Amino acid sequence: MTHSFLKSTALALVATLAAGAASAQVNLTMATASPGSMVHVTTHHLARVAGQRGVASLQVADGQTLTNTVLDVAEGRMDISESPMILPFMLSRGMGPYSSVENGAEVASRLRALYPFNAGAFNVYSLTSSGIESWEDLRGHTVFNGPPRGAALTNARQAVTLATGMEDGPDYTGFQANWGQINAMMTDGSVDAFVFPTNHPSDRIILMQAAGDVNVISVPQDVFESEAFQRIFQVPGNIPIEWNFADFGYDDHVHLLGSDDGILRGMGTAFATVVNATMDEQLAYDLTSAHIETLDELRASAPQAPSANHGDLDPVRSGFCGNNQLRYHPGAIRAWEDHGYTVPDCARPE
Numbered sequence: 001m002t003h004s005f006l007k008s009t010a011l012a013l014v015a016t017l018a019a020g021a022a023s024a025q026v027n028l029t030m031a032t033a034s035p036g037s038m039v040h041v042t043t044h045h046l047a048r049v050a051g052q053r054g055v056a057s058l059q060v061a062d063g064q065t066l067t068n069t070v071l072d073v074a075e076g077r078m079d080i081s082e083s084p085m086i087l088p089f090m091l092s093r094g095m096g097p098y099s100s101v102e103n104g105a106e107v108a109s110r111l112r113a114l115y116p117f118n119a120g121a122f123n124v125y126s127l128t129s130s131g132i133e134s135w136e137d138l139r140g141h142t143v144f145n146g147p148p149r150g151a152a153l154t155n156a157r158q159a160v161t162l163a164t165g166m167e168d169g170p171d172y173t174g175f176q177a178n179w180g181q182i183n184a185m186m187t188d189g190s191v192d193a194f195v196f197p198t199n200h201p202s203d204r205i206i207l208m209q210a211a212g213d214v215n216v217i218s219v220p221q222d223v224f225e226s227e228a229f230q231r232i233f234q235v236p237g238n239i240p241i242e243w244n245f246a247d248f249g250y251d252d253h254v255h256l257l258g259s260d261d262g263i264l265r266g267m268g269t270a271f272a273t274v275v276n277a278t279m280d281e282q283l284a285y286d287l288t289s290a291h292i293e294t295l296d297e298l299r300a301s302a303p304q305a306p307s308a309n310h311g312d313l314d315p316v317r318s319g320f321c322g323n324n325q326l327r328y329h330p331g332a333i334r335a336w337e338d339h340g341y342t343v344p345d346c347a348r349p350e
């Protein structure tokens with residue numbers, strides 16, 4: 001029995017070392033957002049399954065400003081980053097945080113996507129005790145609307161303006177802080193309301209209940225369907241999201257407001273996992289295949305995961321095509337097609 005035990009232990013050790021050696025053959029760096037987001041969940045799922053399969057060992061940096069890490073990938077300083085779809089577009093135009101980047105269009109053209117997903121919709125979140133029950137009620141209040149730099153702040157301001165016509169500063173006081181500070185802010189009363197993207201059921205909304213009942217405020221249907229609001233979906237990275245609120249399973253202390261039909265509507269944030277165009281095609285294929293073949297595991301990995309549309313390549317729901325110039329990596333295209341998916345022609349490299 002002892003001999004058998006030692007033999008099985010030795011074999012297990014050899015297998016572990018072999019697996020470690022296989023995964024160590026390719027070491028990759030990857031950036032993601034803070035814990036608590038679907039972005040973070042998506043990243044760490046890939047890191048786990050890629051390591052298990054010996055595809056790559058991913059060294060993940062959490063809580064990063066993706067504005068910076070997307071540029072790092074484009075310029076070859078990092079291997080993989082999660083990216084709001086708006087960032088490659090802004091980089092290509094030398095806009096906002098990329099205004100100082102020379103040859104932005106050429107730099108942005110080096111980015112390629114492995115797979116898409118969404119990081120939720122922009123809605124208003126407030127404690128019922130705040131008295132904020134509509135987007136218009138944000139007037140005169142202090143509103144958390146994202147980190148000091150990046151796509152989330154731009155989109156949050158945009159969402160409020162589209163829903164109400166109000167501007168950050170003249171009409172309400174925008175408050176910016178890093179994502180790592182948001183959990184404390186949800187319960188400490190430092191701001192009156194929040195406008196940020198999230199999937200549901202959201203850990204942050206559940207956390208907020210520690211301070212009282214929570215209002216989740218939808219973009220009203222008439223505003224959502226208006227010509228002005230629909231135009232925003234022509235901007236890369238903005239996608240329409242409509243969810244049945246009852247599917248999320250919140251208790252009676254979380255209230256949907258601004259919707260007459262039980263549908264939570266909002267401007268969604270399309271994301272993609274991006275790499276440099278020079279990534280080896282087989283490596284891109286293997287990483288994407290690891291993602292595709294474990295989609296069921298990913299959707300079951302967090303309560304909010306089913307609302308992130310992993311595995312949906314539809315151009316409208318995924319945010320590809322139109323004015324979005326981001327394209328899939330050839331290795332990713334081959335992986336999706338080998339697994340029976342259709343990659344839109346407009347999302348292929350030219």
